[in-house]
Amino acid sequence: MMESIQARTKLANGVEMPFFGLGVYQADEGKEVVDAVKVALKAGYRSIDTASFYKNEEGVGQAIRESNVPREELFVTTKVWNDEQGYDETLAAFERSRKRLGLDVIDLYLIHWPMKGKYLDTWRALETLYKEEKVRAIGVSNFNVHHLEAVMEISNINPMVDQVEFHPFLTQAPLREFCRQHEIQVEAWRPLTKGVIFTHPVVQSLAQSYGKTPAQIVLRWNLQHRVVTIPKSVRAERIRENADIFDFQLCEEDMGKLDALNENRRLGQDPDSFSR
Ligand SMILES: NC(=O)C1=CN([C@@H]2O[C@H](COP(=O)(O)OP(=O)(O)OC[C@H]3O[C@@H](n4cnc5c(N)ncnc54)[C@H](OP(=O)(O)O)[C@@H]3O)[C@@H](O)[C@H]2O)C=CC1
Numbered sequence: 001m002m003e004s005i006q007a008r009t010k011l012a013n014g015v016e017m018p019f020f021g022l023g024v025y026q027a028d029e030g031k032e033v034v035d036a037v038k039v040a041l042k043a044g045y046r047s048i049d050t051a052s053f054y055k056n057e058e059g060v061g062q063a064i065r066e067s068n069v070p071r072e073e074l075f076v077t078t079k080v081w082n083d084e085q086g087y088d089e090t091l092a093a094f095e096r097s098r099k100r101l102g103l104d105v106i107d108l109y110l111i112h113w114p115m116k117g118k119y120l121d122t123w124r125a126l127e128t129l130y131k132e133e134k135v136r137a138i139g140v141s142n143f144n145v146h147h148l149e150a151v152m153e154i155s156n157i158n159p160m161v162d163q164v165e166f167h168p169f170l171t172q173a174p175l176r177e178f179c180r181q182h183e184i185q186v187e188a189w190r191p192l193t194k195g196v197i198f199t200h201p202v203v204q205s206l207a208q209s210y211g212k213t214p215a216q217i218v219l220r221w222n223l224q225h226r227v228v229t230i231p232k233s234v235r236a237e238r239i240r241e242n243a244d245i246f247d248f249q250l251c252e253e254d255m256g257k258l259d260a261l262n263e264n265r266r267l268g269q270d271p272d273s274f275s276r
């Protein structure tokens with residue numbers, strides 16, 4: 001049973017990554033993101049998920065510096081965006097992200113989407129960054145099984161993480177099984193469906209029976225599947241609410257009720273629209 005906000009999963013290379021973190025997509029650069037990250041760190045969050053695309057890496061870095069949390073406790077993820085891909089372009093994009101964040105080492109660097117004709121060269125750049133110890137772990141995002149296989153075919157280093165859309169409407173069972181077999185940690189994006197799922201009767205009824213909010217029910221379901229989760233909020237009360245999920249456990253039957261909501265329904269883009 002996962003009992004702490006600071007519970008960590010061991011990645012294939014032994015690096016420990018928190019199961020729980022803060023996503024900052026659409027948190028505005030400036031006060032909004034700085035305040036959100038500070039509130040989260042104060043509430044015990046130790047992992048922050050940003051991206052070059054989110055245009056708030058500077059604010060994330062500022063909040064980290066202004067908090068009193070030792071750097072070694074923190075786990076910072078950022079991603080190379082689609083128009084930055086390719087070998088040399090990715091090395092340059094990484095330096096820009098690193099500078100904006102104000103960090104020497106990034107904990108996890110991800111390929112944001114599998115861009116056609118680019119993602120294998122991009123992966124080679126991530127390998128270089130890893131070998132140069134500029135990143136503690138490397139991974140991908142929005143990779144389906146065939147994208148992962150393509151990377152694994154050309155590389156000695158497997159992606160350590162695959163960050164994908166994951167929630168009860170899209171449970172990604174075959175992809176999760178593939179990742180389990182190859183020691184790739186699955187991480188959920190849009191875990192709260194941006195609230196779409198909150199009014200679902202199954203979620204409502206579980207929330208009532210556990211005395212928890214719909215958001216907490218869905219996030220706990222992520223963790224019990226051993227999927228890393230990074231809900232986004234910029235509101236202090238919700239940042240704390242989303243983290244208050246370590247004092248209860250969904251029973252197997254209730255996990256099954258949430259699993260049964262799967263409709264293979266994507267709220268975001270299909271990775272195969274980037275490359276098949
Ligand atoms: N790799 C990728 O391609 C992608 C990665 N991501 C990552 O995943 C993170 C999470 O996904 P995201 O798309 O942000 O969506 P989420 O599913 O985390 O939902 C975030 C939304 O839900 C609201 N919210 C948060 N907590 C609560 C709550 N307890 N009750 C009610 N509403 C709530 C937030 O509003 P408010 O802020 O006002 O509280 C926000 O509008 C992103 O921030 C990003 O880091 C996301 C999409 C794609």
Ligand SMILES: O=C1CO[C@H](CO)[C@@H](O)[C@@H]1O
Nearest residue numbers: 025051053112267268269
């Ligand atoms: O990280 C991201 C945030 O959400 C966007 C819209 O769904 C995605 O395209 C992007 O990958």
